[in-house]
Structures are given as structure tokens and as C-alpha cells.
Amino acid sequence: MSQELTGAPVAQAVMEGLRPRIAALARDGVSPKLAIVRVGERSGDLSYERGACKRCSSLGIEVEKIVLPGDTPQIQLEHAIECVSGDGSVHGCLLLRPLPRTLDERRVAFLLSVEKDVDCLTDGSLAGVFAGRPTGFPPCTAEAVVLMLEHYGCGLRGADVVVVGRSLVIGRPVAMMLQARNATVTMCHTKTHGLAEKCRAADVLVVAAGHARVVGADFVRDGQTVIDVGINRDEVTGKLCGDVDYDTVAPIVSAISPVPRGVGSVTTAVLAKHVIEAAERSCT
Numbered sequence: 080m081s082q083e084l085t086g087a088p089v090a091q092a093v094m095e096g097l098r099p100r101i102a103a104l105a106r107d108g109v110s111p112k113l114a115i116v117r118v119g120e121r122s123g124d125l126s127y128e129r130g131a132c133k134r135c136s137s138l139g140i141e142v143e144k145i146v147l148p149g150d151t152p153q154i155q156l157e158h159a160i161e162c163v164s165g166d167g168s169v170h171g172c173l174l175l176r177p178l179p180r181t182l183d184e185r186r187v188a189f190l191l192s193v194e195k196d197v198d199c200l201t202d203g204s205l206a207g208v209f210a211g212r213p214t215g216f217p218p219c220t221a222e223a224v225v226l227m228l229e230h231y232g233c234g235l236r237g238a239d240v241v242v243v244g245r246s247l248v249i250g251r252p253v254a255m256m257l258q259a260r261n262a263t264v265t266m267c268h269t270k271t272h273g274l275a276e277k278c279r280a281a282d283v284l285v286v287a288a289g290h291a292r293v294v295g296a297d298f299v300r301d302g303q304t305v306i307d308v309g310i311n312r313d314e315v316t317g318k319l320c321g322d323v324d325y326d327t328v329a330p331i332v333s334a335i336s337p338v339p340r341g342v343g344s345v346t347t348a349v350l351a352k353h354v355i356e357a358a359e360r361s362c363t
């Protein structure tokens with residue numbers, strides 16, 4: 080049976096690293112604050128928001144929730160983001176995504192200052208990830224994947240990593256970040272020929288496909304480390320499940336992260352870290 084890569088010890092380590100930094104900010108009279116902007120009541124957004132609020136309150140980070148109805152007009156959302164950008168007491172802003180189809184995310188992104196962009200919404204943050212510069216922040220989930228692999232001692236230098244999924248939210252940024260750590264990264268997606276075979280050839284498999292259980296037993300082999308980024312709701316049981324069919328994959332591979340209790344719980348800790356980092360940068 081494989082090793083279960085749970086998120087809690089990784090999140091704990093991140094949190095411990097933050098406490099002295101929060102104390103130092105307090106000595107300088109800075110109280111870190113996150114604004115969460117949510118449009119509508121999607122269950123994934125609510126669950127992230129719940130997790131983020133819990134993390135932040137346990138660290139003493141203030142959270143301001145800005146909740147808009149699902150049928151909010153573009154102009155209203157733009158106004159909300161402009162307020163956050165202009166509010167000197169707010170250090171970081173998380174806009175829950177994807178937005179309802181009636182809203183234009185790119186036009187909203189344009190209004191958020193890159194200094195407060197703790198989850199890589201803006202072009203400035205994306206450029207930072209792409210170029211390896213500390214402009215803005217990488218997506219919290221992408222950084223959580225890297226921290227999971229590092230925490231559990233999974234060597235990335237020279238390793239063959241396959242990323243399944245090429246979204247701007249996770250697949251593409253995480254591929255850049257793994258490459259920056261000297262992994263040899265192959266980006267796969269739904270149109271990839273011989274996907275199962277390519278996945279089997281990897282040392283490390285990062286699955287961010289966005290669909291429940293797309294990776295099954297025929298995609299894996301003995302000795303691999305599998306990180307499941309997916310958060311889906313099982314239509315039959317109503318429970319959370321990942322993009323990997325855990326029950327058939329776990330007995331084959333060396334190590335695998337579960338869903339829930341995997342990457343998601345590290346994501347909220349990384350979000351807190353980005354808010355602290357933004358607060359620190361605001362002092363210099």
C-alpha cells in the first residue's frame with residue numbers, strides 16, 4: 080500500500096513559519112488583512128472561503144468578506160475590486176473563481192493592484208511566475224503542490240514530472256514552478272495522444288484535469304508519486320473527490336495525496352503566507 084501524502088503536516092509547517100513573521104509585523108504596527116470577494120454561492124467557493132477564514136483567524140489575520148449576488152453586474156464587481164485596491168488597510172485580495180459566465184474576469188483583473196494579488200489573478204503575477212520573478216504571487220494551489228512534494232522529500236531535480244491539465248489557474252503555473260526546480264516537465268491535456276502511457280512514464284504525476292476520476296489504474300505504475308489537485312463533487316455520493324480514482328490507484332503507486340485532506344488544506348495555508356508576504360512587502 081502507498082504512503083498517504085496528507086496536507087495537514089505541510090500546512091502546519093507553513094503556519095509555524097508564519098507566526099514569528101506575524102509577531103514582527105505586529106511590532107511594526109501592521110495588522111495583516113485579506114479581502115475575499117465572492118460572487119454567488121458555489122459550493123467550492125464556500126468551502127475554500129470557510130477553510131481560508133479558519134486558517135486566517137487561527138493566525139490573527141483579519142478577513143473582510145465581500146459577497147455579491149450571482150447576478151451582480153460587471154460594473155458593480157469592478158467597483159468592489161477598485162475599493163479593495165484603494166483600501167490601505169487591505170494587504171491581499173482573493174477573488175473566488177471562476178466567475179459566473181456573465182462576468183469578464185480579465186477586465187476585473189486589470190483593476191486589482193498586483194501587490195495585493197495573492198492568488199495570481201493579474202497578468203503581473205502570471206508574468207512573475209513565468210519569468211521566475213517575485214512580482215505578485217503564484218497561485219496558492221500551485222505553490223501548495225510544490226510544498227507538498229518538497230515536504231515529503233520527493234526529489235524534483237532531474238525528475239520526470241507529468242502535469243495533466245493546462246489551465247491558467249493551476250496546470251500552466253505549476254509546470255513553470257516545477258521546471259524552475261529542475262524537473263523535466265511534460266504538460267498533458269485532454270487532447271494528448273497516449274495520455275495513459277505518458278503518465279505511466281512519469282516519476283511524479285500532478286493531476287489538475289478538472290474532472291472526477293480521469294486518472295485510473297492504467298495511468299500509473301509502481302514507484303510513482305501522485306499529487307491530486309482536483310476538487311469535484313461525486314454525483315452519486317455527494318462527497319468531495321479528486322481527479323484521480325484513489326481506490327484503484329493508491330494500491331499501485333508509492334505515494335499519493337488524498338482528496339479531501341490533501342492539497343486543498345495546504346492551499347489555505349499558502350494563502351495566509353501570501354497575505355503575510357504582501358503585508359511585509361508593503362512595509363519596505
Ligand SMILES: Nc1nc(=O)c2c([nH]1)NC[C@@H]1CN(c3ccc(C(=O)N[C@@H](CCC(=O)O)C(=O)O)cc3)C=[N+]21
Binds near residue numbers: 127173176
Ligand atoms: N481564486 C480561486 N482560487 C482557488 O484556489 C479556488 C477558487 N478561486 N475557487 C474555489 C476553488 C475550490 N478551492 C478549494 C481549496 C481548498 C479547499 C479545502 O480546504 N478543502 C478541505 C475541506 C474543506 C471543507 O471542509 O469543505 C480539504 O480538502 O481537506 C476546498 C476548496 C480553491 N479554489
